[in-house]
Amino acid sequence: MNIMLNGINYSYLEAGKGQTILLLHGFTGSKETWANLINRLKQNFHVIAIDLLGHGETESPNHEGRYMMEPAAKDLYDFLTKKQIETVHLLGYSMGGRLALYFALAYQNKIRSLILESCTAGLISDEDRIMRIKQDHDLSSLILNKGIESFVDYWENIPLFSSQKSLPRNIQENIKIGRLNQSPIGLSNSLKGMGTGVQPSLWNRLISLESKTLLVCGEFDEKFCLIMGKMNDKIVNSEIIKIPSAGHAIHVEQSEIFATIVSEFLLKREMEGIS
Template sequence: MLTHYVNDIDHNKPTVILLHGFISDHTTFHLIIDNIYKQNINVITIDLPGHGKDHSTHDVTWDMAYISKEIVEIIDYYKLSNVYLHGYSMGGRVALSVAVEYPNKLNGLILESASPGISNLNEKLNRIELDNIRAEKIKSIGIEAFVDEWSKMPLFDSQLSLSDVEKNRIKQMRLSQSPEGLAKSLTDYGTGNQPSNWKALHQLNIPTCILVGEYDEKFINIGQKMKQYINNSEFHIVNRAGHTIHVEQPEKFDTIIIDFILGGKLCQDNGKL
């Protein structure tokens, strides 16, 4: 079972499971958990394989089938029957894989800055090569140098407006990760190696909320395309946010999550927040 964190479970309440992104861990959700929990929603956070305090053995392949099964084990262990699965970026790819493989386990799906993977073979091969290069780089140059390079990616430019306290917290979280774990996560379930779920999107019938930040053009395009394929889905562009909505606009993120889970109308307006 994956390393996870949970308060007391009340089976009369819905549960949301939060999945973090690459070079991150469960602590990335520290700004949003309390507000969700106060709205009578159980919250479970998970350290995905290779991240945080995860203890997954390195002797097995951490593919999407393995991770999905591990997440379902948590759902079954706590006997949860009203589950909403959220995933951010890498965690969004995982969450979507769980939804495709185990749709009956979920009442709803929340995809934040997420992708179903790569369907084009040449693009897929190029991404596998890039993931492998990054995996080797983490081990060769060390975590500090890699974090410095990773933080300067244009994808995270919008994080420059965060407070110094939050920027330092994010940096320390990234520095605390295991180079070996991160490298294996890239080669085992990186964007290139994971199976593409584009063709499976039309089969999803569970309510799905797709969130993207207004500065994140690449994932706006991906999110809009996913909206066309997933029948029971809503699409939202969050103002003044980039790739990490839950960090850059935590109050707006909480509002969307809470209303979606509790049956509010916010996730039905398809507008900007």
Template sequence: MKIDINGVNYYYSWLTPYEAGRATLVCLHGFTGTSQTFEPVFQEQQKLNILAIDLIGHGFTDTYVHPYRYQMACLCDDLACLTEQLGIFSFALLGYSMGARTALSFACRYPEKVQQLILESGSPGLETNSERRKRRFSDKHLAAFIMKHSLEEFVAKWQQLPLFATQKNLPLESQSAVHQERISQQRFGLACSLWFMGTGAQPSCWEQLSELNMPILAIVGESDSKFQQIAQNMQKKQPSLSIDCLAQAGHCVHLEQPRTFEQKVLAFLERGSTFAD
């Protein structure tokens, strides 16, 4: 389904039949992904509504809009407006990778709306100006590659990143589904995501971590040492943040270990306020 948010058509999908009065979990996908990435995850009958959203420039959400709409603050404002239009004023929030950066940014901007926060392979951005400048250069270089080459060439390059090495162990059917999801994108949307809301472009959330009061869970894969370290550094800033490191998984934990991921997410939500509301 689509909904107009200040001139941008956002696509959203209910992964469970919507029931008024039930608590809601909102899911945000990663770079080159769509809301469909979470469809294989939540298989059991749920006690809550599960809503997945195609972020701007991805999937069926509009791509060719003014670039400022890709900025992290604008995206967070759009998500606030979208959920409110659906009658959801507070919810649990789950994000993967780019979606985790978005989820954390949203929680910092709208803390009153987020009951519980789940960050899968996520980060609060980069702490220093020099780190952000270096990453912006890298992101601009990658965006230029995307615009100068075919989507198939970019996806082939993207899938060879060490970050995704463990995905080569997935069944061929799963690998094919991920590949199809990636090549279904629009090059302009991916480039704008890098230019305007990439890790180098987004404001850092490190200092705001300590101010968050909602329960926070960081989920990482045991083969993803980079994001394990980021999660541990986040925990130093926010001691109430808990970390689950899942075995036999890399960066995309929900793809590589969907049943264990589902169990961890639901157990975390049951410990908090989501099911109680």
């Protein structure tokens, strides 16, 4: 399915009935990334997975500023408005988690609950931000100058995804195919417009987050477990779960466990009678 949002043709899929949960994938991912989770959640919920800017079948604007958090979040708000959806449970992974957090803080009245998988609230020091922006621009140049295949060969071998090497070969191949099918300009501009270095730091705003929040990290992903532990300390109404035998992409590496945790969290929120 497709929908026009502020001049951009977005692609999404939806399944099931009930309260809506909106799924936001990570960098180099797409709505298809959530297939296993959708199959579980659609039994009790109305599930929507959307291809973010520059990913999947959504358009890839040429202007990198279009990918920044503020316009990207506004697109999501307008999506819910056009779909006549008052409130959502919002789940985001990695890059999608950063966008989900930004959206939840900008539009708190739209959030029934928030689930963040392997993400950060941003970088605090100027030095870290400048270094990360340079790294993202270097990656952007790799994509545009060397091609998507060279980038994917590099990306799938970074330490962040080392735990995925133990996944069944067919799953690894599906992940690679998904990455290879991405738009070079879309990925490049996502790095420049929505990268961790350029996004606003949200650390000082976490205390104002009112929604019940679930933070999920994988035990092998020590860096992000540490980051999310600090986020958990600042968010008033949150809890954190560390998933055994999982790295960064928990919904892929431990899909059944992840689906069970998410489903139980959402059902509990609904049973508590969120208005």
